[in-house]
Amino acid sequence: MLTSVKNPLVKLMRQLHQAKGRRQQQQFLLEGTHLLEEALAVQHPLTVVCSTPTWQTRYPELWQKIQAQTPRAETVSPEVLQAMATTVHPDGVVAMAVRHPSGNSHPDTDQAFSLTLGVAVETLQDPGNLGTMIRTAAAVAADGLWLSANSVDSDHPKVLRASAGQWFRLPLYSCADLTQQVNQWRRAGLQIIATQSQASTLYWELDLRQPTIILLGNEGAGLSPELVEAATAQACIPLAPSVESLNVAVTAALMLYEVRRQRLKTEAWP
Known part of the structure; x- marks a missing residue:
């Protein structure tokens, strides 16, 4: 489990808060269970999904699906997830998704x-x-x-x-x-x-x-x-x-x- 807010992945996620970071990485940030479910429903490519142990316990089937379909699935502490998210009270999951060409x-x-x-x-x-x-x-x-x-x-x-x-x-x-x-x-x-x-x-x-x-x-x-x-x-x-x-x-x-x-x-x- 990732517990340090200084982990390089946190920096990558935070760069997606800004337009410049999204352009450079050609990825964007997904926050919350509903958006993640919608992305999976249309098979939008995800590169990284991070979630807390509490979220994984609440959504075990969804977490299994993510692990099977996503190149990188990480368990993170609530503090790390908070550092990654743009929302004040994230619900326990964030993801990096592939950007379409030119946004x-x-x-x-x-x-x-x-x-x-x-x-x-x-x-x-x-x-x-x-x-x-x-x-x-x-x-x-x-x-x-x-x-x-x-x-x-x-x-x-x-x-x-x-x-x-x-x-x-x-x-x-x-x-x-x-x-x-x-x-x-x-x-x-x-x-x-x-x-x-x-x-x-x-x-x-x-x-x-x-x-x-x-x-x-x-x-x-x-x-x-x-x-x-x-x-x-x-x-x-x-x-x-x-x-x-x-x-x-x-x-x-x-x-x-x-x-x-x-x-x-x-x-x-x-």
């Missing part, structure tokens, strides 16, 4: 022609917002979520926790040039909806039964003029006069479920 996967060139519903986000900074959006997009069976390269890392520990495990279920894509990607969708005939507070069209007035991409912007600045120009339509969510804006993750949820509401009459829920 996530990349779409095929012809993928635009098969999309029915997607979310594209520009310069998103809050990991909790991104994780919540991932969870919601997965709940409505969206085809994927596209993120501009200057946004928060999609495998930030807080993103993974906020996604409640749906990070492993929803395709995520990193876009070096999101405007170029939006123009590609537009040429393929997709409807591109820019969420704009000053738009004259209410979001439920749009016909969202056709293949649609929802564009969402930075928490403070919103969408860039280039992306607004690239969209095929603009829509707003009505607010009381005293309210300036909605949280971006709430906006995403309203838009995505309006798509599903309109489509329920013509297609079966997945």
Whole structure:
């Protein structure tokens, strides 16, 4: 059992707290039983799993599965696990998982022609917002979520926790040039909806039964003029006069479920 917080493995785990460390190691940090179960369910490659004796006693079958499927499974003291984790009260297990190239996967060139519903986000900074959006997009069976390269890392520990495990279920894509990607969708005939507070069209007035991409912007600045120009339509969510804006993750949820509401009459829920 590892008992020293100065063990080299602790240092490696702690480096994954930061984007630089994740890029250098091409790995990311998983914390908690639920995320670990989700990773195993989709056979996401893990390189190291560390757990306390108490956790192993609580989840003996899961620990056996980890030992059989993971190159390195270590028993560690609670103090060592605490040093590895980003959470204040870790539940007894952390893991190192293999990163997708550039932080996530990349779409095929012809993928635009098969999309029915997607979310594209520009310069998103809050990991909790991104994780919540991932969870919601997965709940409505969206085809994927596209993120501009200057946004928060999609495998930030807080993103993974906020996604409640749906990070492993929803395709995520990193876009070096999101405007170029939006123009590609537009040429393929997709409807591109820019969420704009000053738009004259209410979001439920749009016909969202056709293949649609929802564009969402930075928490403070919103969408860039280039992306607004690239969209095929603009829509707003009505607010009381005293309210300036909605949280971006709430906006995403309203838009995505309006798509599903309109489509329920013509297609079966997945």
